[in-house]
Amino acid sequence: MAKILIVDDEPHIRLLLEEILEDFEEKGVEVHTAKNGKEAVEKILELKPDLVYLDIMMPEINGYDVCKIIKIDHKMNDVKIVMLTAKGQAVDKQKGVNSGVDMYITKPFDPDFIIKNTENLLGISLE
Amino acid sequence: MKKIQLSRIIRKDENLAMINEMCNSLGCQIFITEDNEEIFKYNCMDNTNLQKLEVENCLPNVQIWGDGKSTTVVRLLDFLIGNAKDIKSILTDVINKYKELSIFYTLGEKIAACSDVRHIARITYDEVLKFIDATDMMLILKGENSDKVDTVINLPCEKNKPIIDPNSKLLNEVMAGMEAQIFNGLEQSNKLEEYKIKSKCLMCVPIVIKNVAEGIAIIGHREKNMYTSEDLKIFNAAIFQLILGVENAKLYNILEDTFLQTVSALSETIEKRDPYTGGHTHRVMNYALAIGIEMELSRTELVSLRLAALMHDIGKIGIEDKILRKEGALTEEEYELMKVHPKLGADILNNMKYLSTIVKGVISHHEKYDGTGYPNKLKGEEIHSIGRILAVADSFDAMISDRPYRKGLKVEKALAELNKHSGTQFDPKVIDAFNRAYQKGYIQV
Numbered sequence: 001m002a003k004i005l006i007v008d009d010e011p012h013i014r015l016l017l018e019e020i021l022e023d024f025e026e027k028g029v030e031v032h033t034a035k036n037g038k039e040a041v042e043k044i045l046e047l048k049p050d051l052v053y054l055d056i057m058m059p060e061i062n063g064y065d066v067c068k069i070i071k072i073d074h075k076m077n078d079v080k081i082v083m084l085t086a087k088g089q090a091v092d093k094q095k096g097v098n099s100g101v102d103m104y105i106t107k108p109f110d111p112d113f114i115i116k117n118t119e120n121l122l123g124i125s126l127e
Numbered sequence: 128m129k130k131i132q133l134s135r136i137i138r139k140d141e142n143l144a145m146i147n148e149m150c151n152s153l154g155c156q157i158f159i160t161e162d163n164e165e166i167f168k169y170n171c172m173d174n175t176n177l178q179k180l181e182v183e184n185c186l187p188n189v190q191i192w193g194d195g196k197s198t199t200v201v202r203l204l205d206f207l208i209g210n211a212k213d214i215k216s217i218l219t220d221v222i223n224k225y226k227e228l229s230i231f232y233t234l235g236e237k238i239a240a241c242s243d244v245r246h247i248a249r250i251t252y253d254e255v256l257k258f259i260d261a262t263d264m265m266l267i268l269k270g271e272n273s274d275k276v277d278t279v280i281n282l283p284c285e286k287n288k289p290i291i292d293p294n295s296k297l298l299n300e301v302m303a304g305m306e307a308q309i310f311n312g313l314e315q316s317n318k319l320e321e322y323k324i325k326s327k328c329l330m331c332v333p334i335v336i337k338n339v340a341e342g343i344a345i346i347g348h349r350e351k352n353m354y355t356s357e358d359l360k361i362f363n364a365a366i367f368q369l370i371l372g373v374e375n376a377k378l379y380n381i382l383e384d385t386f387l388q389t390v391s392a393l394s395e396t397i398e399k400r401d402p403y404t405g406g407h408t409h410r411v412m413n414y415a416l417a418i419g420i421e422m423e424l425s426r427t428e429l430v431s432l433r434l435a436a437l438m439h440d441i442g443k444i445g446i447e448d449k450i451l452r453k454e455g456a457l458t459e460e461e462y463e464l465m466k467v468h469p470k471l472g473a474d475i476l477n478n479m480k481y482l483s484t485i486v487k488g489v490i491s492h493h494e495k496y497d498g499t500g501y502p503n504k505l506k507g508e509e510i511h512s513i514g515r516i517l518a519v520a521d522s523f524d525a526m527i528s529d530r531p532y533r534k535g536l537k538v539e540k541a542l543a544e545l546n547k548h549s550g551t552q553f554d555p556k557v558i559d560a561f562n563r564a565y566q567k568g569y570i571q572v
Contacts, residue, residue, distance in 0.1 A: 012221075015214065016225075019215070020222060025135075108225045108228050108229060109229065110229035112226065
């Protein structure tokens with residue numbers, strides 16, 4: 001049973017991504033959300049999702065920290081982590097590499113791209 | 128818009144907690160099914176002994192049974208369903224806006240990298256297709272200062288029959304109106320025959336630059352027969368980006384053309400003063416390019432080489448006639464005065480920001496590989512590569528050209544002389560390239 005976790009401190013982004021990924025639920029994928037870094041870490045450890053859409057800018061624990069904790073401290077390499085960055089924000093590639101980030105997507109994202117990307121990463125087609 | 132599912136609403140942690148709490152405090156019984164499957168129950172096993180209840184915000188596949196105490200819970204569900212519908216419609220709109228936004232970000236970036244109208248049109252079509260159904264797109268542009276159709280770009284394939292006659296009255300009417308228009312249900316109308324339309328619907332956006340309709344962009348579908356105002360909004364905005372790109376490309380091309388024409392004009396000034404130098408300049412340019420190609424220079428380097436060759440003797444404009452156009456050989460003193468021309472050329476060229484890159488080539492075309500040249504006695508790789516190439520091309524032409532006081536050398540002899548001075552006067556790598564170019568027949572004398 002594939003699982004996706006959406007992490008963003010902004011509720012409308014969570015709702016948006018949930019809505020975009022809605023069709024995957026019919027294919028048996030579970031979509032969960034977390035509203036900050038701390039909750040993200042807890043849910044990742046508990047649910048062991050296959051794919052995480054992770055916002056970078058969050059208070060207290062930011063996206064990079066979450067990534068580091070999951071990929072480096074807990075060595076959960078099977079979790080694919082896709083970072084959501086704001087357009088125009090310089091992506092700290094080195095930091096990304098050090099934290100174990102798998103991919104970057106800029107906001108505002110192309111909803112069709114999110115769907116295609118999710119299909120690829122989960123190996124599930126929506127056809 | 129996908130349908131709302133009550134099961135999803137109930138499944139949400141916050142909602143489930145609230146519903147359970149309410150059922151608990153009311154002490155009611157309630158049984159809910161969706162698509163004939165049980166999705167929630169409280170204090171009962173099934174719907175026996177329960178009344179069927181109606182919900183205002185009813186969902187077609189949902190059935191709710193409850194006792195007298197459960198009406199408040201039903202009202203809560205009603206509220207949650209209503210909320211979910213509102214949120215869903217907002218989200219659908221936001222998702223559409225995100226899609227539009229991402230098209231324009233991508234379109235803007237891709238077009239900015241382009242300077243060819245056809246390419247820009249193709250990029251626009253590809254991006255627009257992500258949001259609009261279409262089978263064909265056309266871009267029709269009128270000529271400068273004329274009403275005649277100058278350019279017709281037909282996508283996806285030039286060979287396809289255009290979906291509408293580029294000269295049709297319909298298009299002229301839209302251009303005259305200067306407003307975008309949708310034409311739907313064309314099958315039924317008589318316009319199909321009249322305007323030779325091959326699609327069932329069309330959107331036309333006139334291309335208006337500085338209040339003048341300079342063309343029109345058309346998109347259509349041969350099977351589908353309806354476009355909405357949303358579709359038109361997207362197409363309109365995409366064409367706006369296209370127009371910006373095309374204008375930019377046009378200006379860039381004009382700029383580039385003007386620049387090259389200015390350089391050509393400049394090189395002709397020296398030809399007017401000294402016809403020998405004029406013909407010489409063009410021959411040197413051809414030899415230098417042959418060498419440059421043989422040395423596998425990049426396109427940018429070749430462009431610089433060409434400009435440097437055209438300009439290499441421009442400094443001679445500052446040399447007096449009695450030296451520049453002397454019939455006989457120059458005296459020592461006269462020769463010293465002539466030697467100033469590379470520096471004069473550099474001075475002239477330094478006035479133009481975009482030619483300053485070739486200054487180094489021009490000023491060093493009389494330097495020698497062994498450091499005994501002028502004006503700066505540069506040696507080996509200190510001499511700019513363009514200068515080293517020009518030195519060979521320049522000397523070759525000087526040797527084979529007839530002068531009033533001596534005849535030119537035969538080509539083979541000139542080649543031998545070049546080879547003799549390889550390593551001393553000339554860069555051996557350049558001499559090698561020259562030899563190869565000559566053998567391949569690229570040195571046209």
